[in-house]
Amino acid sequence: MELKPNDNVTLTIGTSAKVIKELGRGGQGIVYLVELAGQQMALKWYHNPPSDAFYKNLEHNVNAKAPSDAFIWPEYLTEKQKGSYGYIMRLRPNDYFEFGNYLLAKKSFKSFDAMLAAAMKICDGFMKLHLHGYSYQDLNDGNFFIRPTDGDVLICDNDNVMPQGEMSGIMGKARYMAPEIVAGGRPDKYSDRFSLSVILFMLFFANHPFEGAKVVACPCMTEAFEKKFYGSEALFIYDPTDKSNLPVRGVHQNVIRRWPAFPSLLKETFIEEFSADKLKNPNKRIIEQGWQKIITQVRDELVVCPHCHEETFLDLKAGSHSCINCGKDIDSTKQLKMNTRSMILTPGTKLYIDNDNVPDGEVGVFPKDNKLMIIRNLTSAAWHVDTPSGKVKVVEPNDFMPVLNGLKISFGSSIKGAPGAKGEIIA
Amino acid sequence: MGLLDETVSVPRRTMTIFFLIDTSGSMEGNKIGAVNDAVVNVLPMISEISDTNPDAEIKVAALEFSSGTTWLYDEPKLASDFVWQDVVAGGLTSLGQACQDLSAKLSRSGFMKSASGSFAPAIILLSDGGPTDDYQSGLRKLKDNNWFKAAIKIAIAIGDDADKDVLKDFTGSSEAVITVHNIEALKQIIRVVAVTSSQIGSKSSTAGDTTKQDQVIKDVQDATKNIDGAEGGDSTSANNVDSSQYIDDWG
Numbered sequence: 001m002e003l004k005p006n007d008n009v010t011l012t013i014g015t016s017a018k019v020i021k022e023l024g025r026g027g028q029g030i031v032y033l034v035e036l037a038g039q040q041m042a043l044k045w046y047h048n049p050p051s052d053a054f055y056k057n058l059e060h061n062v063n064a065k066a067p068s069d070a071f072i073w074p075e076y077l078t079e080k081q082k083g084s085y086g087y088i089m090r091l092r093p094n095d096y097f098e099f100g101n102y103l104l105a106k107k108s109f110k111s112f113d114a115m116l117a118a119a120m121k122i123c124d125g126f127m128k129l130h131l132h133g134y135s136y137q138d139l140n141d142g143n144f145f146i147r148p149t150d151g152d153v154l155i156c157d158n159d160n161v162m163p164q165g166e167m168s169g170i171m172g173k174a175r176y177m178a179p180e181i182v183a184g185g186r187p188d189k190y191s192d193r194f195s196l197s198v199i200l201f202m203l204f205f206a207n208h209p210f211e212g213a214k215v216v217a218c219p220c221m222t223e224a225f226e227k228k229f230y231g232s233e234a235l236f237i238y239d240p241t242d243k244s245n246l247p248v249r250g251v252h253q254n255v256i257r258r259w260p261a262f263p264s265l266l267k268e269t270f271i272e273e274f275s276a277d278k279l280k281n282p283n284k285r286i287i288e289q290g291w292q293k294i295i296t297q298v299r300d301e302l303v304v305c306p307h308c309h310e311e312t313f314l315d316l317k318a319g320s321h322s323c324i325n326c327g328k329d330i331d332s333t334k335q336l337k338m339n340t341r342s343m344i345l346t347p348g349t350k351l352y353i354d355n356d357n358v359p360d361g362e363v364g365v366f367p368k369d370n371k372l373m374i375i376r377n378l379t380s381a382a383w384h385v386d387t388p389s390g391k392v393k394v395v396e397p398n399d400f401m402p403v404l405n406g407l408k409i410s411f412g413s414s415i416k417g418a419p420g421a422k423g424e425i426i427a
Numbered sequence: 428m429g430l431l432d433e434t435v436s437v438p439r440r441t442m443t444i445f446f447l448i449d450t451s452g453s454m455e456g457n458k459i460g461a462v463n464d465a466v467v468n469v470l471p472m473i474s475e476i477s478d479t480n481p482d483a484e485i486k487v488a489a490l491e492f493s494s495g496t497t498w499l500y501d502e503p504k505l506a507s508d509f510v511w512q513d514v515v516a517g518g519l520t521s522l523g524q525a526c527q528d529l530s531a532k533l534s535r536s537g538f539m540k541s542a543s544g545s546f547a548p549a550i551i552l553l554s555d556g557g558p559t560d561d562y563q564s565g566l567r568k569l570k571d572n573n574w575f576k577a578a579i580k581i582a583i584a585i586g587d588d589a590d591k592d593v594l595k596d597f598t599g600s601s602e603a604v605i606t607v608h609n610i611e612a613l614k615q616i617i618r619v620v621a622v623t624s625s626q627i628g629s630k631s632s633t634a635g636d637t638t639k640q641d642q643v644i645k646d647v648q649d650a651t652k653n654i655d656g657a658e659g660g661d662s663t664s665a666n667n668v669d670s671s672q673y674i675d676d677w678g
Contacts (some may be wrong), residue, residue: 001653022602026626026628027623027627027646033543041587047649047650048649060607083653098479100479100480101479103436103437103481104436104437104478104479104481105434105435105436105437106436108431108432108434109431111431112431115431129605133447151540172633173482173630173632173633174631174632174633175631177630184636202437206434206437207437207438208437213436215544216544218544218545218579219535219539219545219571220539220544220546220547220574221440221544221545221547222546222547222577223632223638223639226632227633230631251438251542251543252438253435254434254435257430257433258430261430280506324429324430325430344515381639426592
């Protein structure tokens with residue numbers, strides 16, 4: 001039964017929440033704005049009560065707490081009442097937009113920097129979810145809300161989150177599901193990982209990885225055809241060995257434009273992840289940390305062009321040093337090296353050492369000499385720099401250091417996700 | 428930000444929702460009034476489902492049938508562009524002709540010519556009586572149509588005079604026939620059926636074995652339980668309703 005303003009709903013913790021108004025409705029239920037102990041929260045109320053097992057699982061999730069702050073997690077459960085039940089979660093701030101809006105080009109990322117931050121945050125969310133022993137099961141474009149300015153992500157619909165090996169009974173959309181699930185298998189962390197690769201591909205390229213010439217040629221996409229195109233005969237649009245499903249000009253415009261702009265490392269990873277081998281062998285799929293490493297390295301090649309001041313990717317591996325916007329060559333010889341990473345340094349470029357999406361440094365120019373680049377310490381702790389002649393310099397927070405060959409930086413405790421990190425300037 | 432500014436919407440398939448509306452003489456009065464009212468009110472809901480859906484856009488087509496048949500527009504329209512002209516009741520019930528007309532439009536040379544392809548359509552049939560023409564040959568032809576075979580098909584039987592065997596024959600199962608006994612239920616069921624078919628029909632199908640048709644039936648049946656005067660599936664209608672109450676409902 002639907003709820004009305006001023007209806008009270010009792011929670012299992014004994015208190016009750018008062019309905020203020022409806023916020024939205026979907027296939028499964030209605031979301032209401034409610035007041036709970038003077039605080040505004042959201043209540044998801046099911047049209048028809050799902051099974052008791054579903055209720056028990058919700059109860060478990062409420063007690064277990066969210067895997068990370070990216071999850072809009074069930075916080076309180078209602079008693080079964082008024083013919084149904086629901087759960088309370090925090091409200092989603094209104095500067096976050098459903099991923100579908102980005103696909104429909106109603107919203108767009110302010111920058112590639114924000115896009116990469118979103119990708120990193122989604123990977124982090126799924127890594128934490130799997131670390132806690134859950135699988136998501138119903139992963140699709142309606143589950144993510146993203147802030148266009150900085151790429152921060154909120155993951156919703158966490159009522160379908162189940163312990164590994166159990167079924168929520170709510171199945172995801174074929175377009176986002178792994179082939180073995182489309183064929184009728186049980187979702188698990190391996191199939192979540194496949195869905196993650198699909199979501200990341202759509203985030204970067206704004207088209208679907210399996211929707212090319214073959215799929216466009218299908219006049220009526222019935223369930224049987226979906227099983228074929230996303231399951232038994234799924235074929236990546238840029239499969240190097242079978243070019244029968246290439247993107248179609250005028251239809252798949254976004255991927256045709258963007259594919260050449262991204263570094264080869266990212267493209268090779270997608271080619272690998274969507275290869276016949278990985279489609280058939282779920283346990284060979286890349287794990288979330290693997291994606292985070294790739295995204296980190298892609299971010300290391302994202303710079304601000306010194307000529308046109310727009311963002312551009314460079315591609316050291318492919319030997320490409322020109323700006324995707326103005327076409328001019330960019331000097332990529334000045335780098336911060338950290339283990340296998342090479343962060344290219346150009347004025348205006350932000351440096352991300354760990355995966356928390358907070359820039360740790362920013363490249364600029366010396367106040368009285370714009371030929372001399374500097375790196376500003378954006379962290380809250382000091383860096384120690386060894387000079388080639390054996391001196392040790394301290395770079396306090398918000399202070400800066402020059403980009404000069406051979407300077408060795410000890411980041412000390414300044415980088416939360418990478419304590420003791422070290423790097424060296426090549427210039 | 429050059430490249431990101433040039434982003435266009437992902438290509439979307441089209442899902443067409445067909446309303447087949449019996450406008451025979453017996454529909455006259457508050458039945459046809461309720462149908463007009465319900466469809467006008469559901470169009471904005473369909474429009475919203477379409478606007479926020481990256482899988483498909485939804486278009487609407489409507490065919491009224493009485494002594495003859497008329498398409499309200501000569502092509503499917505986005506719900507936001509579909510200006511509903513109230514249909515008027517009068518005449519016979521040419522369901523067979525309606526089936527023929529529908530079959531002709533369920534083709535790539537007819538209504539199903541979207542460049543980026545389609546999802547299977549959803550077809551909602553509303554009737555309060557039985558066909559007065561040779562519906563069998565029309566329906567036979569329609570059943571050979573591949574678009575029809577793949578379609579989500581739901582029938583709304585208005586009152587007990589509706590020929591439910593015919594409606595069952597049309598949809599392929601008795602579970603897909605919903606009976607309504609009063610005006611309010613009729614309005615609510617039109618909304619539920621249209622919204623549910625739009626939501627399910629316009630999305631990529633769910634993984635696993637449930638078909639879209641089964642899912643729509645299940646969701647509509649579930650919703651029907653909460654609507655007074657609406658009955659899903661097999662149950663023989665009005666058996667447990669007092670006749671005076673029943674007459675009042677239609678009054």
